[in-house]
Every structure is written in C-alpha cells, then in structure tokens.
Amino acid sequence: MLILASASPRRLALLARIGVTPDAVDPADVDESVLKDEAPRDHARRLARDKAVAVAARHPGKIVLAADTVVHAGRRILPKAEDEATARACLHLLSGRRHRVLTAVAVIDAGGKLRERLSESLVTLKPLTAREIDAYVASDEWRGKAGGYALQSYAEAFCREFRGSHSGVVGLPLYETRNLLLASGLSL
C-alpha cells in the first residue's frame, strides 16, 4: 500500500511513468517557511521529511512517499511563485544566472523506517529580455512552481545549460525514487 503525500499532479504523473499508482493521495500541510540560516539542501530535506512524517502518522503500516523541490541561487532560496510579482522577481533573479534545483525525496516504509535521497540539478537560463519576462508571466505556467518557472513547459526554451535530473526538477527524481521505493519494500 503506497500513499503519495503530495498535492502535485506532476508527482503523480511522474510516478505513473515508472508504473506506480498510489493507493491514495493524501497531501501534507506543513509550514514551508525557511528557518534562519537554513542551507538549501537542509531545507529541502527537512520539508520532504516533515511531509512524509505528518502523513505517515495518518497511515500506519503503509509506505508513504513525499518530496520537496527547492530552487536556489547561491545560498538564496527562491520562493514558490503564487502571484505575478513573485514570478517576475524570480525570473529577474534567475535571468542569465546559473542556479540549482534540489528535490529531496523521503519514503517511510511499513515498519516506520525513513529513507531519503537528494537530487541536484544545475540550470542556466538565458539572459531574459523584458519582453520575454512579460510574455512568460502572462502565460501562468509559473504558478505553484518553485523559482517561478516550469522546465517541462515553455521555459525549457530559455534553458541554455542543464545538468542533472529532469524529473527531479519537475518534482520527483525517478532514479532516486525508484531506488527508495524498492528499498522500502514496494514491488515494482
């Protein structure tokens, strides 16, 4: 029995690509604020773990999968864009700038044991013109996305350099996720 502790339709679709259909989807509602002096990797790991632990408490004896995606430039963690002003600010900051996208995955097995992996990708977007930013903001594609862009849609056309896990950037790194699920006793 697998529970997906996520409201992200992208995570559900990525799981389907490896033949996994969760028995239930039960999103966690955790506080996603960044702690003082918290490093990006620690932040992503902590949130994935918090989401998994919160949901596992409601589903004892089940396998629970949670993840968290964070975009950061240096030590600066970008917000998840929920309004146009935030999306615009993210795009200005990331324009022409190499940055990282982290996705932490946490799985709690039926016996309550927690396993974690972190996927890291490097992304460089082209220097964006004011027109490109305006058009992208008008597209709404950025909504609900960490860092204000979605690599799986139009924004890939702005991506000059990429190294890492495409599925990780979109929300669930398939290599790490498959290994975690196998180690946690799910037959795939």
Ligand SMILES: Cc1cn([C@H]2C[C@H](O)[C@@H](COP(=O)(O)OP(=O)(O)OP(=O)(O)O)O2)c(=O)[nH]c1=O
């Ligand atoms: C950078 C980037 C992020 N994203 C998405 C992945 C995540 O869904 C989202 C970051 O927010 P998250 O907090 O990781 O996840 P979520 O709020 O969508 O869902 P839940 O917490 O319930 O699991 O940004 C993309 O889809 N494409 C991208 O290129």
